[in-house]
Amino acid sequence: MTAAVRRSAPRWIPVAAITAMGVLLLVLALPFAALMARASPGALLSRLAEPSVVQALRLSLLTSFAATAIVVVLGIPTAYVLATRDFRGKRLIEVLIDLPMVLPPTVAGFALLMAFGRMGLAGQWLRVLGVTLPFTTLGVVLAQAFMAAPFFIAPVRTGFAGVDPRYLEAAATLRASEVHRFRRIMLPLALPSVVAGTSMCAARALGEFGATITFAGNLPGVTQTMPLAVYVTLQSDLDTAVVLSVLLLAMSFGLLLGLRAAPGGWWGLRPRAAHPGSSPTR
Amino acid sequence: MLRIQVRRRLGSFTLEASLTATPGGVTVLVGESGSGKSTLLRLVAGLLDPDEGRIDVPGQVFVDRATGESLLPEDRAVGYVAQDYALFPHLAVRENVGFGLRALRRPRAEVRERVDLTLERFGLRPLAERRPHELSGGQQQRVALARALVIDPAVLLLDEPLSALDLVTRRSVRAELRRILEGLSCTTLFVTHQPTEALAFGQQIAVLESGRITQCGTRDDFLRHPRSRYVAEFLGINLLEGEIVERHADGTANVAAEGGVLSVPDPGQDGPVRLVVHPHDIVLSTEPPAGSARNVLRGAVEEIVPEPPGGERLRILLATRPRLAAQITRDASEALGLAPGRQVFASFKATGVLVLPG
Numbered sequence: 001m002t003a004a005v006r007r008s009a010p011r012w013i014p015v016a017a018i019t020a021m022g023v024l025l026l027v028l029a030l031p032f033a034a035l036m037a038r039a040s041p042g043a044l045l046s047r048l049a050e051p052s053v054v055q056a057l058r059l060s061l062l063t064s065f066a067a068t069a070i071v072v073v074l075g076i077p078t079a080y081v082l083a084t085r086d087f088r089g090k091r092l093i094e095v096l097i098d099l100p101m102v103l104p105p106t107v108a109g110f111a112l113l114m115a116f117g118r119m120g121l122a123g124q125w126l127r128v129l130g131v132t133l134p135f136t137t138l139g140v141v142l143a144q145a146f147m148a149a150p151f152f153i154a155p156v157r158t159g160f161a162g163v164d165p166r167y168l169e170a171a172a173t174l175r176a177s178e179v180h181r182f183r184r185i186m187l188p189l190a191l192p193s194v195v196a197g198t199s200m201c202a203a204r205a206l207g208e209f210g211a212t213i214t215f216a217g218n219l220p221g222v223t224q225t226m227p228l229a230v231y232v233t234l235q236s237d238l239d240t241a242v243v244l245s246v247l248l249l250a251m252s253f254g255l256l257l258g259l260r261a262a263p264g265g266w267w268g269l270r271p272r273a274a275h276p277g278s279s280p281t282r
Numbered sequence: 283m284l285r286i287q288v289r290r291r292l293g294s295f296t297l298e299a300s301l302t303a304t305p306g307g308v309t310v311l312v313g314e315s316g317s318g319k320s321t322l323l324r325l326v327a328g329l330l331d332p333d334e335g336r337i338d339v340p341g342q343v344f345v346d347r348a349t350g351e352s353l354l355p356e357d358r359a360v361g362y363v364a365q366d367y368a369l370f371p372h373l374a375v376r377e378n379v380g381f382g383l384r385a386l387r388r389p390r391a392e393v394r395e396r397v398d399l400t401l402e403r404f405g406l407r408p409l410a411e412r413r414p415h416e417l418s419g420g421q422q423q424r425v426a427l428a429r430a431l432v433i434d435p436a437v438l439l440l441d442e443p444l445s446a447l448d449l450v451t452r453r454s455v456r457a458e459l460r461r462i463l464e465g466l467s468c469t470t471l472f473v474t475h476q477p478t479e480a481l482a483f484g485q486q487i488a489v490l491e492s493g494r495i496t497q498c499g500t501r502d503d504f505l506r507h508p509r510s511r512y513v514a515e516f517l518g519i520n521l522l523e524g525e526i527v528e529r530h531a532d533g534t535a536n537v538a539a540e541g542g543v544l545s546v547p548d549p550g551q552d553g554p555v556r557l558v559v560h561p562h563d564i565v566l567s568t569e570p571p572a573g574s575a576r577n578v579l580r581g582a583v584e585e586i587v588p589e590p591p592g593g594e595r596l597r598i599l600l601a602t603r604p605r606l607a608a609q610i611t612r613d614a615s616e617a618l619g620l621a622p623g624r625q626v627f628a629s630f631k632a633t634g635v636l637v638l639p640g
Contacts, residue, residue: 166366166368169327169329169355169362169364170362170364170368171381171385172354173328173355173360173361173430174356174381174382174385174429175356175357175385175433177356180385184381184384185370188372189371
């Protein structure tokens, strides 16, 4: 049967597909190759120690780590509720959470300014409490978290929803409360998704540009993260821009590659072996 | 003791059952797939809520629609073994077995001690550090049982505990499971679609047909008074529906049953009846029988089925009117030269027929 299907498939299909993939890869890879070609290892190393580079790198690592931490802490309960409950207005909340994925970052930054700016809706109250967000490092964290949250929530929610309900039911009949079931069954079984979501979120936060520059401005050492520094140095100091770009490229690449490598290795958990016997019937 | 009286709708299907499980014994709920047996277990476990009714054990009301009480699954004194065991794939055998005690927040030392005892009791000591996917089907079943029993449930629920096993393993695991269940003090509710399992395990057997319990009793009750065709079929006995057409002075009566007329003991009244004919009471011959049997039917052999599979006895399905199944030994069958298509005479005494009101 399979052999017959294979024989009758036209030859040109794989050729066309491979050609299409080749063109796409070329478009994707050429800019990176060009960037790498521009960076000589010697210049790279000498520029690495430059104060402006170190400053931007430190700020980027700090803010994207903080943003990711906030998203993880708030995102896990959110993803859990979305994965396990049905309620009125759920659709609306889902759209709201996904919105930053497609929203132009400048619009997001502007909206943040309207909300948390000095004269903003919540900003006035925050000022009373002595908290200022716009044009501060905290503002950078907020902008990054805002833009990166959907990249965490989407996969984690799918991961939670994908945990076989039989395990949760078994745990319930073994006296486990919902909190216990979540901690001991759902979270460990969905861990690959949580790791994936965290990497995606961190990568997105690291690369955030538009919302940051709109909401938090471009103050070196305070709000000038690496993507902003690339944009600024591009016009004055091309070599520094290259160094920063290569650094960002390497970090993003590392995060995404780590994410690809991780899920297969978790627990040595093979999906096929996890479900003994036949599928249950009612 | 477990008392169940519930009604629950699922789409166009309605389960309406009332059942009292034998205290400390095994009650088997048998029915075809889709008859609602798993649903009933889920209602007891609290994984599903009834629309109406009440389920309780001494000292704990699981659910009572009349008062609005309903305990969460984690608050019910049940142990539930799902059809394919649902062992936690990321936890070792020891952690799987200890899960319930840890959920109950028992002190570490106590958890350790009770888990060790249970592992020992179920012969799982050497497998304690393995993950579920490294176990055979029979071992997985033992882990699932140990995991459910370590917290001393009042009621043990088993959903098709043998169906996830291949045929060879099933035979040995069945004997072992029976030994384990015999040693338990809790009330067990065992669900299966296999009549042989029902007969092997059930001190009490309840038959579920499209959401209703059609018969409930001991194994002997079933053999003596099968109440539906399904029950008769799973017991392997002939159950015929008919109507009395004539009653004789000699204490017999003629019954028109499914295309033929049979002579049976007079039940004392007219009307519809059901007739039970045990397959081993039917004598087969290739020549017209010379004996005193009142019922002699002629028909072709339709199918020959060894019983049990590969066994010494054969089940002969006959295209007589009414249709019958007879049971004879392999030797007898060979002596008669039986084969599908062969015309035979099936004879049985009037007194060999059990007459039940229709």
